[in-house]
Structures are given as structure tokens and as C-alpha cells.
Amino acid sequence: MKRQKYFIVLVIMVVFSVAAQAQHTHANGVEHTHTHYPEFDSIIAHKLIFPSSTPDRIIANLTNDAAHTLAVNWRTDQQVPKGVVEIALATDGPEFLLRDVKQVNATSQKFENQNRNEPLVKATYHSAVVDGLLPNTTYVYRVGNGEQNEGYWSEWFQYKTANVGNETSFSFIYFGDAQNHVKSLWSRVIRNSYRQFPQVDFMLHAGDLINDRDANLEWGEWFYAGSFIHATVPSLMTPGNHEYRDGVLSSLWRPQFTLPENGPIEALKETCFAVDYQDMKVISIDSEGFDESMEAREAQIKWLDSVLQSNTKKWTAITTHYPIYSTAKGRDNIELREALKPLIDKYGVDLVLQGHDHTYARGYAENEGRGLTVVEDAGTIYAVSVSGPKMYESKDQEWMVRRGEYTQLFQIITVTKDTINYGAYTPIGTLYDAFEIIKKDGKKTLINKVPDSPIRLKKDFEKK
Ligand SMILES: [Fe+2]
Numbered sequence: 001m002k003r004q005k006y007f008i009v010l011v012i013m014v015v016f017s018v019a020a021q022a023q024h025t026h027a028n029g030v031e032h033t034h035t036h037y038p039e040f041d042s043i044i045a046h047k048l049i050f051p052s053s054t055p056d057r058i059i060a061n062l063t064n065d066a067a068h069t070l071a072v073n074w075r076t077d078q079q080v081p082k083g084v085v086e087i088a089l090a091t092d093g094p095e096f097l098l099r100d101v102k103q104v105n106a107t108s109q110k111f112e113n114q115n116r117n118e119p120l121v122k123a124t125y126h127s128a129v130v131d132g133l134l135p136n137t138t139y140v141y142r143v144g145n146g147e148q149n150e151g152y153w154s155e156w157f158q159y160k161t162a163n164v165g166n167e168t169s170f171s172f173i174y175f176g177d178a179q180n181h182v183k184s185l186w187s188r189v190i191r192n193s194y195r196q197f198p199q200v201d202f203m204l205h206a207g208d209l210i211n212d213r214d215a216n217l218e219w220g221e222w223f224y225a226g227s228f229i230h231a232t233v234p235s236l237m238t239p240g241n242h243e244y245r246d247g248v249l250s251s252l253w254r255p256q257f258t259l260p261e262n263g264p265i266e267a268l269k270e271t272c273f274a275v276d277y278q279d280m281k282v283i284s285i286d287s288e289g290f291d292e293s294m295e296a297r298e299a300q301i302k303w304l305d306s307v308l309q310s311n312t313k314k315w316t317a318i319t320t321h322y323p324i325y326s327t328a329k330g331r332d333n334i335e336l337r338e339a340l341k342p343l344i345d346k347y348g349v350d351l352v353l354q355g356h357d358h359t360y361a362r363g364y365a366e367n368e369g370r371g372l373t374v375v376e377d378a379g380t381i382y383a384v385s386v387s388g389p390k391m392y393e394s395k396d397q398e399w400m401v402r403r404g405e406y407t408q409l410f411q412i413i414t415v416t417k418d419t420i421n422y423g424a425y426t427p428i429g430t431l432y433d434a435f436e437i438i439k440k441d442g443k444k445t446l447i448n449k450v451p452d453s454p455i456r457l458k459k460d461f462e463k464k
Contacts, residue, residue: 207240
């Protein structure tokens with residue numbers, strides 16, 4: 001009898017927990033799978049959603065002059081009217097506190113938003129760019145309200161500026177969509193990417209960082225997952241379709257990031273931009289903007305042409321959320337490909353780093369299924385990747401050199417004078433794909449280094 005009762009309770013609990021993660025259709029007809037947090041006032045949800053006087057959501061962004069600047073954003077409650085960055089040369093002990101600590105004022109703006117059934121969140125967003133820094137130098141910085149006695153401050157973070165010149169190598173980590181269950185299931189990806197490669201110079205997010213444009217809880221989870229890494233390693237991010245809704249960008253995007261404002265039109269500020277890092281140009285194309293507005297489409301095509309035409313960097317990478325070559329049937333982005341591929345080809349772009357398809361694939365247009373190890377004049381390498389737990393299926397296509405499903409990945413990309421080395425890793429550090437590009441004496445060679453491990457397919461992991 002007792003056992004029967006226990007069984008009934010268990011069944012009820014399972015039914016409720018399944019219902020809590022049900023797929024449902026919104027008023028706008030879009031289907032989403034949400035994890036519901038029935039009580040936004042649970043302690044952890046409360047901490048993730050609401051600001052306090054002590055800074056949270058602290059993030060460094062990559063600027064066009066990473067050797068001499070630090071761009072940092074953070075959030076507080078509205079009791080804090082102003083923001084200050086304190087910065088000093090890092091020292092072996094705490095003696096930097098006794099030396100020259102420089103104060104830089106932030107720009108602060110009051111901001112409030114309420115997303116769907118979330119509570120209203122009132123915050124102050126602070127944004128500062130510290131310039132005049134020395135290249136290749138480790139600093140310590142903290143952010144706070146500027147008061148020494150009644151101070152609300154972050155911890156001191158270490159931050160290293162970029163090298164100048166093109167002689168030294170640098171590395172960045174590229175992530176596909178985090179998007180869903182970001183605290184629960186994405187956190188180990190960013191954390192282990194950093195543990196595997198702590199000397200990383202910057203991180204690149206190819207859109208859909210979260211699922212629901214203005215959800216304070218989801219953004220809270222994204223910042224929680226990356227924690228001090230976001231404040232220590234500068235980031236670049238291009239928006240995905242989930243940072244948009246009904247053609248409108250997340251209201252949090254611009255207050256919480258400092259991304260370059262050198263795109264073509266006001267509407268694409270901080271979503272379409274170009275950044276120079278040593279001898280590489282990194283370009284963000286806002287592909288949801290491209291999809292949503294003819295003005296944003298035409299402006300980006302014209303702008304990309306002019307940026308690539310005047311590009312003096314040896315290496316060029318484009319990041320954009322929608323893939324130029326999709327990994328699955330029914331997900332093809334023909335208009336994007338027809339508009340951008342001629343420019344990518346004309347100017348010899350080296351890498352195109354994308355997301356959206358929730359699978360992995362990497363290859364090049366002329367591959368034609370040949371699977372060669374060494375390829376002369378392979379042209380542009382296209383990658384689609386996913387870092388979060390939402391998993392789709394893909395279809396083998398001739399452009400693909402390596403394909404995978406049901407695998408969370410991060411990509412470590414190292415750029416030297418004559419080479420790009422790329423490795424795609426799972427959160428436990430298993431290499432899933434690799435290649436090298438050598439560009440020397442006007443010749444470009446691709447060397448595929450796909451590990452000798454079986455392709456991972458979703459069907460092999462689903463319950464039969
Ligand atoms: Fe997407």
C-alpha cells in the first residue's frame with residue numbers, strides 16, 4: 001500500500017516536471033521549449049534577475065585598439081548613480097593598492113525592462129572605456145561606485161592587453177549557440193574552454209547567446225555561466241535570431257555590451273562591425289538584421305564590400321549567425337549566401353564562423369566530398385557549431401569535411417604569422433575536428449587534421 005502511494009506521487013512529480021519543460025506555441029505562432037521557473041523569487045532566480053549595489057554582469061569587450069584599451073560594462077541597482085573603473089599595473093602582491101590606481105568614470109544609464117511574465121527589473125547600466133594602456137601588459141581593475149568608505153566594488157580582475165604588431169601569435173575561442181539551459185548545461189562548456197586554454201586572447205560568440213531576447217533570467221544565466229571569465233577575457237558577439245523578436249533587437253544588447261560602432265547604419269550599431277586584432281580583421285554581419293529589413297540588407301552588402309576592399313590585414317574572419325552553407329535540409333539561407341558569397345570569394349576571406357543549426361559542420365565550397373588531406377587554394381573555410389544543449393540533425397553534404405550532431409563544442413583558433421590552427425573540442429576536451437591553413441608567398445594551403453574518431457549522430461544517443 002505504502003509502495004503504491006509512493007508510486008503515484010512519483011508519477012505526479014514526473015508529469016509535472018515534463019509539463020514544466022513542455023513545448024508550446026506563443027501568440028505569435030512561434031514554438032519554443034522553455035524551462036519554466038514558476039517562482040521568480042526563488043533565491044537563485046532572484047540573484048540572477050535583480051541587481052544589487054555591488055556590480056554584476058561584468059564583461060570586457062574587444063575594441064578596435066585592444067593593445068591600449070579596456071572596454072567594460074556592468075550593472076547595479078538604481079541606488080548607485082554612477083560607475084567608476086579603478087585600474088593599475090598588476091603586481092606580485094597587493095602593493096598596486098599603494099601605488100597609482102587610476103580612476104576612470106563610466107557612462108551610466110538608468111534602465112528598466114519587464115519580459116513576458118518576469119518581474120519588472122530596474123537597473124543602472126555602466127559602460128567605460130579605459131584608454132592609454134600599455135600593450136602586452138597585465139593590469140588589475142575593478143568596477144564600483146567610486147566611494148572608498150561606502151564602496152560597492154567588484155573584486156580586482158586581471159586583464160592583459162593585446163600585443164602590437166603582427167609578429168606574435170594570438171588565439172580566440174569561438175562558440176556556436178549557447179541559447180538554452182545556459183546555467184545548467186552551457187556553463188561547463190565556457191568554463192572548460194577557459195580551463196583548457198586560459199591564455200586565450202578573446203572569445204567570439206556567433207549569436208543566440210540566450211533564447212528569449214529580453215529575458216532577464218536568461219541573460220543572468222549567461223553571465224553566471226561565464227562568471228569572471230567574462231570580465232577577464234574580452235568578448236565579441238554577433239546577434240542571432242533569438243536576440244531579436246519581431247525585428248527588434250534585445251533592449252539589453254547595447255546597454256550591457258560595448259561593441260564597435262563602425263557599421264553602416266544606426267540600426268546596425270553594435271551588431272554589424274569590424275575589429276582589427278593584430279594581423280586579422282574580424283567582421284560581424286548581423287544576419288537577422290539582414291533577414292528582417294531590406295535597408296539593413298543592402299547597407300551590409302555595400303559596407304562589407306568596402307570594408308573588404310580596403311582591408312590590409314593578412315587574415316580575415318567573418319562571424320554571422322545564419323550559415324552561408326547550412327547543415328540541414330530546409331534551413332538553407334539562399335539570399336544570405338547569394339549576397340555574401342561573391343564578396344567572400346572575391347576578397348579571399350579565410351574563415352566564416354556561424355551558428356544557428358544546432359549541429360557541427362566544417363568544410364569548404366570546392367570540397368565536393370573528396371575528403372582530401374592537403375588542399376591547395378581551398379578558399380574560404382566555413383564552420384557551423386553549437387555550444388549549448390539544444391541538438392538538431394544534419395545532412396551530409398559535399399562541402400563538409402567533418403560533420404557531427406549531439407555534441408557541445410568550443411573552437412580554439414590560433415593565428416600566427418603564416419598559419420591558422422583550428423581545433424573543435426567537446427567540453428571534456430576531446431578533439432572532434434581540426435585543420436590548419438598555411439598562407440605564405442601568395443599561396444594558401446588547407447591541411448585537414450580530422451581525428452580518427454567516428455562521426456557522432458543524434459540517432460545514436462536517442463532512446464530507441
Ligand atoms: Fe538561431
